[in-house]
Amino acid sequence: MGLRGKIRDIPDFPKKGIVFKDITPLLRDKDAFREAIDALARRYEGDSVDVILGAEARGFVIGGALAYKLGVGFVPARKPGKLPHNVTKAEYELEYGMDSLEMHQDAIEPGDKVLIVDDVLATGGTASAKVDLVEKMGGKVAGVAFLIELTFLNGREKLKGYDVFSLIQY
């Protein structure tokens, strides 16, 4: 698969010592973008996914395209204060301090099978916050899918018991 060649390493972003995996060359390339979305879709076609949950901002691009391809709806998880209606919140740990994600309270209906999609699985902090949000609202996590997994950060540990899938591993 040529997708790996479309991921660009950016040293020292967002801060010194971090090598950021930049997915914009992959999104920019029509063949790579299509291949990535199709590969994710193949993994879940036939599964009964009711809706895709994507977190801002890069999760919106992949989640939106995948929702279209799978023929399901899309629900956003956003940073605090961005969503206009009544929200449910989940906190997660950062290296220093806490952050949180919000979803509309009516985004998930009890029993909905929700596929959580994001660009990168790193420490698993935001992914497990999304799992919490889905379960708080009575939804069922159908899977957690990533374009990229940074295996050395052991993010899967935080997602034990869930079906975790990634297209590209480092």
Added chain:
Amino acid sequence: MGLRGKIRDIPDFPKKGIVFKDITPLLRDKDAFREAIDALARRYEGDSVDVILGAEARGFVIGGALAYKLGVGFVPARKPGKLPHNVTKAEYELEYGMDSLEMHQDAIEPGDKVLIVDDVLATGGTASAKVDLVEKMGGKVAGVAFLIELTFLNGREKLKGYDVFSLIQY
């Protein structure tokens, strides 16, 4: 078209006196989401669009899905400091003060036909900043497409000379 019934009015968001058009019920509904993306795609199929430009965050959902449907790549415009590589910046006016959007310098190649996509055309400020970015990089604006147009804000005035299209008008 039943899409209009899937847009929710939120009074006094983000501040008093503004009625916010919430598109999350439309994105959430698999039929409405598909209908909206297909309707946008029909408008541009056959046109030679090379790439779709979407601005964070809601423009990523619609732009990502539309790029997939049209079989083209996607490039993001983001708030300052979010993109990891070398960027080009365009400023735009807010009600009080200025804001700006950034794109990677290599996002657009000279001569690329770029379709700019966003959820809402309001005053046209961010849309014209995106037009500026595309043209700074030597791209050609193939069109500017919106899910919703707030016609009473006259955003089209700022986009004169460009092919502007919206699915739902208020």
